[in-house]
Amino acid sequence: MQIIKNISIWIVQIVLALLLISFITFLLTNISADDPIVMKFQHLGASLDAELLKSLRTEAGLDKPFFERYMNWLLAVLEGDLGTSIFYGLPVWSLMVDALPKTLALVFMSLGMATIIALPLSILSATHRNSLVDILVRIFSLVSISLPSFWVGLILLYIFALQLQLVTVTNTSGIAGLVLPALTLAIWIAGLYIRRLRAALLEELGKDYVIGAKALGLSKRTIIYSYVLPNVGITILPMLGITIGSLLGGATIIETIFGWQGIGYLMVQGITTRDYPLMQGYILWAASMYLFLNTFMELLVNYLMPQRHMKAGV
């Protein structure tokens, strides 16, 4: 019963949050000075007189009251119609579907790389507390979260594209184009996770059951891999939800620097060309992904660790 109650609370919260963000997006788009019809004609390079503008506005329903327009827009969105991009002249939905595989590839590649960097380093760091290795790992972590990721990206481009000539600066497709943006993100993500994993591992290693396992004569390896890591893994899930949720909204800055045409890149194009339908579509997508992933992780944690929500009393 508890779990059903939890799920329904979360569903209500997600729906409210999505309504809020859709409303804000719609409100902002409507109070901005640009008229969508004028924008469209400007983009096409066609002239537009007052008479034509008026009739086109009526046709598009732009002269109706605000709430009626909001409801119409919301109903269209629920039917999967996100409108037509002013700049590209294509349905926003199809533009986003085209960009999505690129963003997904970037998410999985960078998370994979980050795991390869962060997991061994944090285990080493936590099991050799205050040793030279630990200090070096902690310095790496502090440096990598303080390094501007866009700068790391540009430096990687400089080293691998210009000095070593392993990839070309303009290569934006396939594995070769994916490695550098993924590595850039991975360095930053690894820094964040080493901090968190190290603290979680140290806390877990100090628990009674670890002492008990040692007293039973289990090897250090067995204790860490069979008992400590699975427990730490669960505590890291909510943070993972935030990371994946944010990345699915597109690593806006990194995608733009590398010209990797994912969802985030699309949004920046939308902003610079003042393409409102495209922006609205992006915002709804990114916010929903973030909300769903966070909720999913919360539910997963509560399922895996029933004692947690009993303690919280939710």
Add this chain to the structure above:
Amino acid sequence: MRFKILSVMVLVFILIILLAPQLAPYDPLAVDMTAALEPMSATHYFGTDQLGRDVYSRVLYGGQTSLGLAFVIVVATTILGSVIGMLSALIGGKVDTFISRFIDIWLSLPELVVAIAFIGVLGPNIKTVLAALIIVKWAEYARIMRSLVVTVRSSLYIQYAYMSGANFINIMKDYVIPNVISPIIVVACQHIGEIILTVAGFSLIGIGVQPPMPEWGSILMSSKDYMQTAPWLLFCPGAAIFIAVILFNWWGDELRDVLDPHVN
């Protein structure tokens, strides 16, 4: 000790940026096409950019924009969030429930997406960046402040103070505020580095501070196009951002250990 050394370093760094008009050898906006893309030298410490502007002067002035924006954003969010959180806790009842629910929902939204949405729709410039980051950040402070005030208020020493005749203003001034201020300051200081990075990142891809105004991210904007011939355009401004952020992050961590020893 480490905290003191870092504090001095942070102060020196801020001082250098504040003294930009005295320290900068050139006007950061002065275009000189005859001196375009010159490498680092005694006349141009960090070289010049594609318009012949002195990169060293631009980095110094850019620091004023970047650090200035970060401080304004952090101070504004801290005050706004704290006031809302404190009021919510003090008023209590239905108002508190409503504000808390609103904060929960607000915090469940992705920060960067909301910020980019605001900037995108209202048009990218320095004012919208400022507004967007304040709008996405306040809720975090409000939540922390609310729970701090609720905890402090329900503690025994506040009840004793009431019983011994202290009035509301005295209690707020002498007991509540001193107890909630340092955790909030710690959170604020730990956010400075993050804000510098966010603003610079936005400017770099053209949705933040707009050229020709010098800002650390916008200075880096042209570096990709001239990477082959003028790598100093890439290294110097980036290094300035990195040094600033690592100084503030490290100092923020040490500050937390000094002000909040029981957290760790």
